Amino acid sequence: MNHRSTIALLAVSALLLLLAAGCTTTPQDTKTLDASGPSPADEAYARGVAGYADANYRVAEERFGEAYALYTSAGDLDKARTARDAMFRANRTYIEYPFNRSAAEAALREKIPGITDESIADWLDNRAQKIVSENETLYFNDVAGNYLYAHTDDMRKQNERNLDFDYIARYAWSENRSGETGPYVNPVHYAGVERLEVPHEALPSSGILKIWFPLPVETDSQRNVTVTNLSCPEFILAGPFTTGPIGYVYYEIPAGAVNGDLVLSADIAFTSYERIFRGIDPALVGEYNTSNPEYRLYTRSERNIDITDAVRDKAREIVGNETNPHIQAQMIYYHIIEAYPYSHVPHASLDAREPKVAESTHMFETGHGDCGTQSMLFSAFCRSLGIPARAIGGYQMLISETPGAHFWAEYYLPGYGWVPNDVTVAEAADWVAIPDEKRSAFKDYYAANLDPTRLVIQKNVDAPMDPAIPEDATVFRAVRQIPAVVSDTADYDLDLFWPEGFTITLAAVDR
Structure with missing residues (x-):
């Protein structure tokens, strides 16, 4: 999921709102009314809630901004924070829709x-x-x-x-496959630096900065992960974690402890393997242990992978009478390429909007979705049929040496393990003029194989962290390829602005 253009637009808008004494957010609840009767701040907040419910998002943002200012002036910091977050969410709901x-x-x-x-x-x-x-x-x-x-x-x-x-097809079209036994071959060793740099003038003047900083995580295809030279170790409260469902380190940094610009960095290294599953024999796929906790996890609905009756019916239509999970997953893969073409989507709005719409549901209902949304819809279709599936988040270095934020998918087959695919990269073959046989070979490769030009951050969308991001915080919840930032005292939406200061540099190295 490449969010750079979206984040840039959001950051500019957030700063303009700050200068205009506005902020943004979606309502959480209406619990801010005093028993003795509503104050002007309470009334402004209530008008914001009503405006949001009536799909008057810009008006709601203004009313929440008024409530935020009034609560702040009255010294009611808890209600001020609630109004501020509501203001942030209202803004995120509409900000990616700038055109009449x-x-x-x-x-x-x-x-x-x-x-x-x-x-x-x-x-x-x-x-x-x-x-x-x-x-x-x-x-x-x-x-x-x-x-x-x-x-x-x-x-x-x-x-x-x-x-x-x-260049993009250098793995898919490779003819040098002799001697490969799979599924993990052709290792590439990477080393680099992750860095978040925030100008001093963009920092709040008080309070605690809570930062979930992404890191690579160990997987079957990403091994020997090392993280060294983490900045500000005195402010690390949890981690670094490089095993489990997601890689990250958690900071709590007092704003007053930052002299000058805030800089967080980590040296990272790992080995990434190409994954080759060409030899899957459908007849050798084993039976699922449906009582296994991991099976249950990856066959249920989640925040952004939603199994609805309509999704289940569509998945059954796609696979027809086929019952083998490998063949079913392959049929779903090719169906998404044909029926759900790639497009950019309003992630901030989808994440903030109430009532919440899962990313997979957005693509299913509108036909629009990018790499993350396509991977989540693939997973929803598979899960609805009892096939464990997940959306993998991280970066790819396939198109250029510069890491680009990306998502892809995996489905699980007993006897074989987690089988990868990348619908979005496969679909890129439709965007260029190449011979049909090469286009087909490219798509076939990414149906059950994966190049080694990957950095994995999270093994699934909505992967849990500990401590968890607070439920009322305004952050991009699905995607942890960029730092999540929470502050109780900032008067603008830090989580929109700060990711522009986050960079990753990686290079293949000899070992």
């Missing part, structure tokens, strides 16, 4: 020369991602880019000279 109808039309014409009025109308009326606030339809910020993803002929014209697909 005319602006969305203009964006499409600028991005796709020659697009017809009929095509614009069909896209905006029937397929584009949108939200209604104050009775005005607003369109997602990448309304034009997503049109291209859905129209591969236009996409190929714009990408065939920009993507070095021979």
